Amino acid sequence: MGCDIDLEVEDGEILSMEGAGCIQGEDYAREEYRNPTRVLPTTVRxxxxxxxxxxxxxxxxxxKGELEAAVEELATVEVEAPIELGDVIVEDIRGTGVAIVATRDLPAAEEEPVAAD
Incomplete structure:
Protein backbone atom coordinates (compact mmCIF):
# COMPACT_ATOMS: atom_id res chain seq x y z
CA MET A 1 0.00 0.00 0.00
CA GLY A 2 1.23 3.47 -0.74
CA CYS A 3 0.70 6.45 -2.92
CA ASP A 4 2.42 7.99 -5.92
CA ILE A 5 3.80 11.34 -4.89
CA ASP A 6 4.95 13.97 -7.37
CA LEU A 7 7.33 16.68 -6.23
CA GLU A 8 7.96 19.95 -7.99
CA VAL A 9 11.52 20.96 -7.20
CA GLU A 10 13.49 24.07 -8.11
CA ASP A 11 17.06 24.82 -7.05
CA GLY A 12 16.96 21.92 -4.61
CA GLU A 13 13.84 23.18 -2.84
CA ILE A 14 10.48 21.40 -2.84
CA LEU A 15 7.94 23.85 -4.24
CA SER A 16 4.91 21.58 -4.23
CA MET A 17 3.84 18.03 -3.53
CA GLU A 18 0.88 16.15 -5.01
CA GLY A 19 -0.50 12.70 -4.36
CA ALA A 20 0.39 12.25 -0.70
CA GLY A 21 -2.54 10.58 1.01
CA CYS A 22 -1.39 11.35 4.54
CA ILE A 23 1.08 13.33 6.64
CA GLN A 24 3.37 10.29 6.91
CA GLY A 25 3.55 10.14 3.11
CA GLU A 26 4.48 13.81 2.93
CA ASP A 27 7.15 13.38 5.60
CA TYR A 28 8.55 10.29 3.84
CA ALA A 29 8.69 12.05 0.46
CA ARG A 30 10.50 15.06 1.94
CA GLU A 31 13.04 12.88 3.74
CA GLU A 32 13.52 10.61 0.72
CA TYR A 33 14.25 13.65 -1.44
CA ARG A 34 16.58 15.37 1.04
CA ASN A 35 18.39 12.39 2.55
CA PRO A 36 17.51 8.96 1.14
CA THR A 37 18.49 6.16 3.53
CA ARG A 38 18.30 2.38 3.46
CA VAL A 39 18.86 -0.57 5.79
CA LEU A 40 21.76 -2.62 4.40
CA PRO A 41 21.45 -6.41 4.63
CA THR A 42 24.58 -8.39 3.69
CA THR A 43 26.92 -11.05 5.09
CA VAL A 44 30.36 -11.13 6.71
CA ARG A 45 32.90 -13.94 6.84
CA LYS A 64 21.97 5.62 0.36
CA GLY A 65 25.23 7.06 -0.97
CA GLU A 66 27.20 5.04 1.62
CA LEU A 67 25.77 1.61 0.71
CA GLU A 68 28.38 0.53 -1.84
CA ALA A 69 31.33 1.66 0.30
CA ALA A 70 29.80 -0.06 3.34
CA VAL A 71 29.53 -3.34 1.42
CA GLU A 72 33.18 -2.99 0.35
CA GLU A 73 34.24 -2.36 3.95
CA LEU A 74 32.24 -5.33 5.23
CA ALA A 75 33.89 -7.56 2.62
CA THR A 76 37.12 -7.14 4.61
CA VAL A 77 35.57 -8.09 7.97
CA GLU A 78 35.93 -11.57 9.49
CA VAL A 79 34.44 -12.48 12.86
CA GLU A 80 35.08 -15.41 15.17
CA ALA A 81 32.29 -17.89 15.98
CA PRO A 82 30.17 -18.28 18.04
CA ILE A 83 27.95 -15.35 17.12
CA GLU A 84 24.60 -14.51 18.67
CA LEU A 85 21.65 -12.68 17.18
CA GLY A 86 22.15 -8.96 17.77
CA ASP A 87 25.92 -9.12 18.32
CA VAL A 88 27.57 -5.91 17.14
CA ILE A 89 29.92 -6.81 14.30
CA VAL A 90 31.05 -3.26 13.44
CA GLU A 91 30.32 -0.41 15.87
CA ASP A 92 30.27 2.47 13.37
CA ILE A 93 30.07 1.71 9.67
CA ARG A 94 31.59 4.41 7.46
CA GLY A 95 31.40 7.09 10.16
CA THR A 96 27.59 7.04 10.11
CA GLY A 97 27.27 6.23 13.81
CA VAL A 98 25.27 3.12 12.86
CA ALA A 99 26.26 -0.38 13.99
CA ILE A 100 26.30 -3.56 11.92
CA VAL A 101 24.56 -6.37 13.83
CA ALA A 102 24.21 -10.12 13.33
CA THR A 103 20.75 -11.24 12.28
CA ARG A 104 21.07 -14.86 13.44
CA ASP A 105 22.91 -17.11 15.84
CA LEU A 106 25.89 -18.95 14.37
CA PRO A 107 27.52 -21.58 16.59
CA ALA A 108 31.17 -22.53 16.46
CA ALA A 109 32.05 -25.66 14.53
CA GLU A 110 33.09 -28.61 16.64
CA GLU A 111 36.83 -29.03 16.29
CA GLU A 112 36.91 -32.63 17.49
CA PRO A 113 34.05 -35.10 17.36
CA VAL A 114 32.56 -35.89 20.74
CA ALA A 115 33.16 -39.54 21.64
CA ALA A 116 30.08 -41.60 22.46
CA ASP A 117 30.14 -43.32 25.89
Whole structure:
Protein backbone atom coordinates (compact mmCIF):
# COMPACT_ATOMS: atom_id res chain seq x y z
CA MET A 1 0.00 0.00 0.00
CA GLY A 2 1.23 3.47 -0.74
CA CYS A 3 0.70 6.45 -2.92
CA ASP A 4 2.42 7.99 -5.92
CA ILE A 5 3.80 11.34 -4.89
CA ASP A 6 4.95 13.97 -7.37
CA LEU A 7 7.33 16.68 -6.23
CA GLU A 8 7.96 19.95 -7.99
CA VAL A 9 11.52 20.96 -7.20
CA GLU A 10 13.49 24.07 -8.11
CA ASP A 11 17.06 24.82 -7.05
CA GLY A 12 16.96 21.92 -4.61
CA GLU A 13 13.84 23.18 -2.84
CA ILE A 14 10.48 21.40 -2.84
CA LEU A 15 7.94 23.85 -4.24
CA SER A 16 4.91 21.58 -4.23
CA MET A 17 3.84 18.03 -3.53
CA GLU A 18 0.88 16.15 -5.01
CA GLY A 19 -0.50 12.70 -4.36
CA ALA A 20 0.39 12.25 -0.70
CA GLY A 21 -2.54 10.58 1.01
CA CYS A 22 -1.39 11.35 4.54
CA ILE A 23 1.08 13.33 6.64
CA GLN A 24 3.37 10.29 6.91
CA GLY A 25 3.55 10.14 3.11
CA GLU A 26 4.48 13.81 2.93
CA ASP A 27 7.15 13.38 5.60
CA TYR A 28 8.55 10.29 3.84
CA ALA A 29 8.69 12.05 0.46
CA ARG A 30 10.50 15.06 1.94
CA GLU A 31 13.04 12.88 3.74
CA GLU A 32 13.52 10.61 0.72
CA TYR A 33 14.25 13.65 -1.44
CA ARG A 34 16.58 15.37 1.04
CA ASN A 35 18.39 12.39 2.55
CA PRO A 36 17.51 8.96 1.14
CA THR A 37 18.49 6.16 3.53
CA ARG A 38 18.30 2.38 3.46
CA VAL A 39 18.86 -0.57 5.79
CA LEU A 40 21.76 -2.62 4.40
CA PRO A 41 21.45 -6.41 4.63
CA THR A 42 24.58 -8.39 3.69
CA THR A 43 26.92 -11.05 5.09
CA VAL A 44 30.36 -11.13 6.71
CA ARG A 45 32.90 -13.94 6.84
CA UNK A 46 33.07 -16.18 9.90
CA UNK A 47 36.13 -18.00 11.23
CA UNK A 48 35.46 -21.27 13.04
CA UNK A 49 31.70 -21.34 12.48
CA UNK A 50 29.34 -24.03 11.26
CA UNK A 51 28.81 -21.76 8.22
CA UNK A 52 31.35 -19.56 6.43
CA UNK A 53 29.19 -16.41 6.55
CA UNK A 54 26.74 -14.80 8.97
CA UNK A 55 23.93 -12.50 7.83
CA UNK A 56 24.13 -8.95 9.15
CA UNK A 57 22.36 -5.63 8.69
CA UNK A 58 22.64 -2.02 9.70
CA UNK A 59 20.92 -1.38 13.03
CA UNK A 60 19.35 1.71 11.44
CA UNK A 61 19.14 3.05 7.90
CA UNK A 62 22.30 4.68 6.52
CA UNK A 63 22.62 7.24 3.72
CA LYS A 64 21.97 5.62 0.36
CA GLY A 65 25.23 7.06 -0.97
CA GLU A 66 27.20 5.04 1.62
CA LEU A 67 25.77 1.61 0.71
CA GLU A 68 28.38 0.53 -1.84
CA ALA A 69 31.33 1.66 0.30
CA ALA A 70 29.80 -0.06 3.34
CA VAL A 71 29.53 -3.34 1.42
CA GLU A 72 33.18 -2.99 0.35
CA GLU A 73 34.24 -2.36 3.95
CA LEU A 74 32.24 -5.33 5.23
CA ALA A 75 33.89 -7.56 2.62
CA THR A 76 37.12 -7.14 4.61
CA VAL A 77 35.57 -8.09 7.97
CA GLU A 78 35.93 -11.57 9.49
CA VAL A 79 34.44 -12.48 12.86
CA GLU A 80 35.08 -15.41 15.17
CA ALA A 81 32.29 -17.89 15.98
CA PRO A 82 30.17 -18.28 18.04
CA ILE A 83 27.95 -15.35 17.12
CA GLU A 84 24.60 -14.51 18.67
CA LEU A 85 21.65 -12.68 17.18
CA GLY A 86 22.15 -8.96 17.77
CA ASP A 87 25.92 -9.12 18.32
CA VAL A 88 27.57 -5.91 17.14
CA ILE A 89 29.92 -6.81 14.30
CA VAL A 90 31.05 -3.26 13.44
CA GLU A 91 30.32 -0.41 15.87
CA ASP A 92 30.27 2.47 13.37
CA ILE A 93 30.07 1.71 9.67
CA ARG A 94 31.59 4.41 7.46
CA GLY A 95 31.40 7.09 10.16
CA THR A 96 27.59 7.04 10.11
CA GLY A 97 27.27 6.23 13.81
CA VAL A 98 25.27 3.12 12.86
CA ALA A 99 26.26 -0.38 13.99
CA ILE A 100 26.30 -3.56 11.92
CA VAL A 101 24.56 -6.37 13.83
CA ALA A 102 24.21 -10.12 13.33
CA THR A 103 20.75 -11.24 12.28
CA ARG A 104 21.07 -14.86 13.44
CA ASP A 105 22.91 -17.11 15.84
CA LEU A 106 25.89 -18.95 14.37
CA PRO A 107 27.52 -21.58 16.59
CA ALA A 108 31.17 -22.53 16.46
CA ALA A 109 32.05 -25.66 14.53
CA GLU A 110 33.09 -28.61 16.64
CA GLU A 111 36.83 -29.03 16.29
CA GLU A 112 36.91 -32.63 17.49
CA PRO A 113 34.05 -35.10 17.36
CA VAL A 114 32.56 -35.89 20.74
CA ALA A 115 33.16 -39.54 21.64
CA ALA A 116 30.08 -41.60 22.46
CA ASP A 117 30.14 -43.32 25.89
Missing amino acids: VKGGVLPYVPVKTAEPIP
